[in-house]
Amino acid sequence: MSKRTVTDENGTVHALEHCLGEGGQGSVWRTRNGHRVVKLCSRTRDREALRRQIAFVKRLDLRDLHVARPLALLRPPEVGYVAEFLSDMVPVRTLLAPPRGLAVERWYQDTGGLQRRLRLLAHAGEALAGLHAKGLIYGDISHDNVFISGPVEANEAWLIDLDNLRHDSDPQSALYTPGYGAPEVVSGARGPTSLSDAWAFAVLAFHALTLIHPFCGDLVTEGEPELEEEAFAARLPWVDHSSDPRNRSSHGIAREQVLGQQLAALARKTFEEGAQDILKRPGVASWVERLHLAADQTVPCATCRQTFFVTAPACPWCGIARPPLAHVKILRWEPGRGVIEAMGARALLPLAGTPVRLTRRHTRGESGLRARAVELSLELRERGVLVRQHDTPAWVTPPGRTDAAAATSVTERGRVLPLDVPERSWVVHFGPVETPHRVALISGGTR
Known part of the structure; x- marks a missing residue:
């Protein structure tokens, strides 16, 4: 059986392979080219208004976002567009x-x-x-x-x-x-x-x-169908309301x-x-x-492999005690003063059975797609923590040393920072010691 096809404004023909979703506004289809989807808009909608709206969205600069941005409008009689997408x-x-x-x-x-x-x-x-x-x-x-x-x-x-x-x-x-x-x-x-x-x-x-849906407590799931409409309009308390227990959930x-x-x-x-x-x-x-x-703040369980919050003394999924940890604090460094802990940590990361990758979100305070670039990886070893540099230079100093002479480079091959006693700690720098920047304070031992 032949696949339905549509043609875009550039003359490219797209074979519709699989419907990803369908609603009152239309349907979204994966194409034979797995990196494209086609949105077919409902024929009951104002077709010219839709074409103007889609053309407006197509002109927007959305290249820095993970959104299925329109690449081309569909030729009449269809109303819709072709958008970029990821396979799988x-x-x-x-x-x-x-x-x-x-x-x-x-x-x-x-x-x-x-x-x-x-x-x-x-x-x-x-x-x-x-x-x-x-x-x-x-x-x-x-x-x-x-x-x-x-x-x-x-x-x-x-x-x-x-x-x-x-x-x-x-x-x-x-x-x-x-x-x-x-x-x-x-x-x-x-x-x-x-x-x-x-x-x-x-x-x-x-x-x-x-x-569970935040408004689908036992009152709603076990009550009359009309209660769901009330709940979805927030005219009933949500399931964890601090003072109104009417709609608590046992699920x-x-x-x-x-x-x-x-x-x-x-x-x-x-x-x-x-x-x-x-x-x-x-x-x-x-x-x-x-x-x-x-x-x-999550760590993997060595037994069941579930991840759970490090604040729990044992895995809540299987009850096995939390694995040995080292601790990583993302803090601020000021030249001549050293690590500034009074301002509070930008992030707290436990280091257990799997490597931790510090991204630009941790090291630079960035957000969005750019922030996902990995700058440093940390891996707990028997003798301490293996630190590996990725694409950006990094340095290590012992705590208490604020001079550039104490800084040694981290390489892609990596080096192990000993944590042989609980009091031992190290400072990993994401910038030259003589400039303000963020640092990772690694401490805690491996017991």
């Missing part, structure tokens, strides 16, 4: 519920575990925050519009379906997926904004980590196991204060920062 991507809804009959713990691990989920969500949030930084509103974040790497070894996340991007907020043009609409959008009081995008992203993040994964304190606090601020006052709602950038920090 699947919708993030594949992380929301295990297949029937499969144990949750095993499935959670098989799909990459806690650390991967945190990192995938952070990367999806980076794409959304990047749109917001350009003054754009996405409008319809949901489990069908965020795609992630299929292979569990990869952590890419892309936003698709960009034909609703806009600069303005119009209640008449509000579109949302049930369960993801912010209260003010569902009620018609406001149009979409970056903070309604933040609400939808918070719903997705909470669901992907805990495996999902324990919040302390997969959220930790910082993400739980963001969820509470979003779904309690932020439900009534959008100005109290955390933005997407706050979620990105804390998702990355939470991923940094």
Whole structure:
């Protein structure tokens, strides 16, 4: 049976291989060329307005974001566009519920575990925050519009379906997926904004980590169907409301196991204060920062291979004691003064059974795609920590030494920094000792 084909404005013919998703606005198809997708817009929509909207999005400079940006419009009679994409991507809804009959713990691990989920969500949030930084509103974040790497070894996340991007907020043009609409959008009081995008992203993040929708507690799942509509409009308390227990959930994964304190606090601020006052709602950038920090704070279990927060004394999945650790603090260095701990750590990373890669997010405080470049790798060894330089020079000094004469270079081959006693520590510099920069303070021993 021959595949359906469409032709773009440049005359290129695209064979539609597989439908990735379908809704009221149209369908998204993977093409025979795995690095392209085609969005076919619904024939019930205003065709000329759609063509103008797609042409507007096509003109936007989105090259620095992981979004399926339009490359070419489709020729009539079709309305839609061809967009860039990655092969082997699947919708993030594949992380929301295990297949029937499969144990949750095993499935959670098989799909990459806690650390991967945190990192995938952070990367999806980076794409959304990047749109917001350009003054754009996405409008319809949901489990069908965020795609992630299929292979569990990869952590890419892309936003698709960009034909609703806009600069303005119009209640008449509000579109949302049930369960993801912010209260003010569902009620018609406001149009979409970056903070309604933040609400939808918070719903997705909470669901992907805990495996329950933040408003689908036992009151909703065991009650009348009409209650779901009330819940999705935030007219019922969310499942972890601090003072109203009516809609508690007996399902999902324990919040302390997969959220930790910082993400739980963001969820509470979003779904309690932020439900009534959008100005109290955390933005997407706050979620990105804390998702990355939470991923940094995970360690692998040597027995079951699940990842869990280092604050737990034992693996919550299997009960085996936490592995031996070294500790990495990202701090500030000032020439002549040395390490400045009073300003607080930019990041705290446990170093256990798997190597830790310090990226430009750690070493330079950058964000987005550029921040993912690895500058240094650390690996716990029996005698200490193996430090390897990547593309950027790095130096090591003993604590207490602030002079350039004490600094020695780190090479690509690497060197082992002894941690033979718990009090021993080292300072790894991401800039010359005579200039202000960030450093990694490595300490803790290997016991």
